[in-house]
Amino acid sequence: MQGRNIRKDARRNRRAALRKELLLSREMIGARVRELAGEISEDYRGKEPLLVSVLKGSVFFFADLVREITLPSKIDFVRAASYGKEMNSCGSVRLTKDLELPVEGKSILLVEDIVDTGLTLSYITGLLADRGAESIKICALVDKLERRERHVPIDYCGFKVEEGFLVGYGLDFDEKYRSLPEIFILKE
Numbered sequence: 001m002q003g004r005n006i007r008k009d010a011r012r013n014r015r016a017a018l019r020k021e022l023l024l025s026r027e028m029i030g031a032r033v034r035e036l037a038g039e040i041s042e043d044y045r046g047k048e049p050l051l052v053s054v055l056k057g058s059v060f061f062f063a064d065l066v067r068e069i070t071l072p073s074k075i076d077f078v079r080a081a082s083y084g085k086e087m088n089s090c091g092s093v094r095l096t097k098d099l100e101l102p103v104e105g106k107s108i109l110l111v112e113d114i115v116d117t118g119l120t121l122s123y124i125t126g127l128l129a130d131r132g133a134e135s136i137k138i139c140a141l142v143d144k145l146e147r148r149e150r151h152v153p154i155d156y157c158g159f160k161v162e163e164g165f166l167v168g169y170g171l172d173f174d175e176k177y178r179s180l181p182e183i184f185i186l187k188e
């Protein structure tokens, strides 16, 4: 446990010394969000999907996306915490906030900020499948490829990045930077 905290602190200190470089402007994000919403509205035509935000990072993306989707839909929220990533173990995930609406027989669209190892979404999709969801699709603003451990099919992807730590537009470093309207990459 102690070893894990020391590693986490060291990583936090390294990131705290980094500068941020603009990666995605408001305009780029806004244009891509509208495109994604258009695709989603088309693909789910005639259906009433349950749109689920994976907290907290997706909150601004979710709010912007949902308001561009031209379908009758319901919204809900879920939050997961993961353990073990600092130790480079396989990591395990648990829910810290469950959905409130029923899932059985529903077409679910999970909306995530960034997919990194894939552990979080792999856990949540497994859980919703066990609860009898009719279909589960994933919409992620950023697909970060470098550290993927679990294959998660991303049906709607905003942007792909190879590596790096991103902040802004909901993405945080130690709970900072979430409220920035653009997305930055932390650089040495």
Ligand code: IMP
Pocket (backbone or CB within 6 Å): 057, 082, 112, 113, 114, 115, 116, 117, 118, 119, 120, 121, 144, 164, 165, 166, 167, 171, 172, 173
């Ligand atoms: P995964 O289970 O490794 O895919 O974890 C995904 C979660 O890790 C995201 O929802 C974020 O909360 C966090 N995360 C991963 N990469 C970044 C990043 O570059 N910036 C901020 N948060 C990140």
